[in-house]
Amino acid sequence: MKQIISIKNLSFSYSKNEIIKGLNLSVNKGEIIGLIGENGAGKTTLLNILLGLLPSKNNVQVFGKQPGSLIAKQKIGSMLQGDLVLSSVRVEEFLEEVAMQYSNAIPLEQILMQLGLEQQRRKFLKELSGGLMRRVTFAQALLSNPDLLFLDEPTVGMDAQARHVFWEHIKELQRQGKTMIITSHYLEEIQQVASRLIILQKGQFIFQGTLKELQDRHKQTTITITSESEKPNFAELMGVVSVERNSSQVAIKTVDGDSTLKELLLKYPDVSNITVEHESLERIFLQMTKDKEQR
Amino acid sequence: MINIMRQLKFDALRLVIRNKSFLFFTLLMPAGFYLLFTKVMVVGSETEMHQFYMTYMGSMTIYSGVIGAIFGVSTILKRDRDKGLVLFLQMTPTGSKNYYISVYTITVLLNLCAVIVLGLLARLVNNVDLSLKQSAMILLIVLVGQIPMILLGTLMSYFKTQETLSVASNLIAFPLAIVSGLWWPINTMPDWLQGIGKVMPTYFANNLLEKAMLHSQFDLEDIYGIITWIVMMGCLTRLVVKIQQKKGLRISEA
Known part of the structure; x- marks a missing residue:
């Protein structure tokens, strides 16, 4: 199995607070990691480090390079918390702006159709409901046809129907062999797709394994x-x-x-x-x- | 190049064409001031008044640049950073370089538009006639003279909150315009205030514009003054950006 992410003894502190403490993790191609933890456990910090948005030493590698490398940027799609609600920008203009940043972007029409956003393409971003805006953010993450996806609380603000559709998309991406790290508070949903669960508490992994292993243990x-x-x-x-x-x-x-x-x-x-x-x-x-x- | 043009189109739509207040403050307000002051301050001979119509046009062009950079650039960069646009672009293969080029280009183009609007007003209302050479010189001086202002706007965009930025913008832009003689002649101010005003980048740019309009010899002191400000602000901006990068993009954007 090809290793996509490698973390060895990673720690991260900010303002004298140790947010991440000695983490070790290896993620292989095609794996879907369900990252679970309470608020403030360090999930978002870990994703930010993997995206190269927070500094790390040589102990973190994504696609065999330092986080934030050009190769990693080309191969990663991310759906972070907080949507990019730019005022005076239409949905299609925003997605065109995103597509412009990648040489291998999926055609806009295709992504709009896949995510059912054709009716919303001429709408201004600020006119969209929270759930629809989350869908636009998901479209933004998929536009670059990434090999690795970071999804941080992706279904927050979505209603039950939208959440169902979203997880169906995730299952389709799983079939395509995409690697994903997903954080979510909807544990019952995440267990449907995650090939491995990781429980993070106060910056430390307190469990790493399959759902069955977790259930067997408890x-x-x-x-x-x-x-x-x-x-x-x-x-x-x-x-x-x-x-x-x-x-x-x-x-x-x-x-x-x-x-x-x-x-x-x-x-x-x-x-x-x-x-x-x-x-x-x-x-x-x-x-x-x-x-x-x-x- | 194609990407820069696309980025320009994207930003021009959201920042200028669909944002009328930005146009008002950078174009119409200086034009309004020009009309008001040149019609209210009617003191001196006809020749002196004609010179005043010309030089005041230059002052208002510089003032438009101050507004565009201090209120425009700083607010746009701060807002886009707060919303996560800059962070998002930094996560992409092309990065945020094209975005910065686009915002700065739009600011400069708007200031050049201000030159045209004010030039037309000066010609139509006050019979100010500028040669092609004079017009070209004005455009060049405005372009170079705005660089320290844009760098200042960029630095100010790193203020923690929008409220702090708003207060700081008002505290810097208007006193800067006043002490460097953009609103009233600098020699009407007390000596100590003139001392401060005469080292401001806006004063040097305004002086150069005045010389260009009156066909006078450029003063090297004004050219060196602007260059010093560009170098100073450039180094300071680079330092602040480096400090932010060291902290990590996510923390610096927070």
């Missing part, structure tokens, strides 16, 4: 059942960590969902309304960041 399943009898002692079942009863409704939390369920059905065949729920990425993330905070 695997907790909640089995909800209806049991009229008060007698059964569900806490004795294999893997159970807690049992909560609310009249006839019982929530059993277990670290070994399969075994618990098997034993439950064997021992208590009279239980009904069984639902099994795996820990969501959001809950794992909240738990992980809380645990780390308490340490």
Whole structure:
């Protein structure tokens, strides 16, 4: 696999605050990295370093060169937080201005059609809604036909429909073999596309791996059942960590969902309304960041 | 070259053609001042008045350059930087060079337009007749004389907030115009103020314009004065840009 990004022991401080602390990362071609972290965790700072907008030493390489090199600029598309809402500029004029900066730009008509912006092309940027403006910014990121995309909170301001369309585009780009680093607060969405998840907290990676690895490490399943009898002692079942009863409704939390369920059905065949729920990425993330905070 | 022309078209549309207030301040305001002052200050013989109509036209051209650079360039650069346009361009293969060339070219072209507007007014209202050689000299002096002003505008664009920039622009532009004798003759001011006014770049440019209009010999002191200001402002701008780059583009743009 061709390595696109290499970070070795990267630290970054600003005004005596250490924002990034000793990060190591390697990203290969075609990978989609979901970068998750609370506000102020250092996600945007890391993207800015990779874009060459913040200084770094020789420990960061993008396409085998220092961030901000001409090669990197030609191959990177970025959708940063905050849209370029220039006053007195129409959508098509803005995108033409962007296209002008690249020798390998995609034809404007094609990008307008792909992102459904044909109706908006003559509109002034300031007339667009937040979601539409975000789409224009996405068009701006794709215009250079980049190999590597940095998407920082790309769906902020988009409604549910627009977010769905956006992630469909991301899946299409994934099929084309594009490499992406995406930060987002919508964890359930990011897990659909990310080939690797990275959780960043206070400038440090507290997890790097696939969604499955993350779930395995924090695997907790909640089995909800209806049991009229008060007698059964569900806490004795294999893997159970807690049992909560609310009249006839019982929530059993277990670290070994399969075994618990098997034993439950064997021992208590009279239980009904069984639902099994795996820990969501959001809950794992909240738990992980809380645990780390308490340490 | 094609890219510069496209950038010029993009910036001319958004900054000038669709921004009427910019045109008003750089073209119409100096023209209004010229009409007002040449009709109010009627003192002296006919020859003296004719000279005044000519030299005051030069003063208002310089004043237009001051407005264009200090209010125009600084505000455009600051606003575009705050909005993220400059940062975005710096992330692209072509960088922000064409953008800066375009903004400066538009500023200079607008000032040259001011020369034409004021020249036409002077001719139509005050019967000022300039030869082709005089007109060419005026254009050249305006072009060179505006360089320190544009560099000053660029430096001012690095003020942290729009409010600070606005206050600073007012505190610099108007006193600069007054002390260097663009509004009233410099010899009507106290000696200490004349001392300050006579080292300003606008004073040197205004003097050169006056000499060009009155067919007098250029004073080397004025030429050296402007060159000194260009070198000084150039070094200062370079220093500030270097400091900003060292901090990292993202921090310097914040």
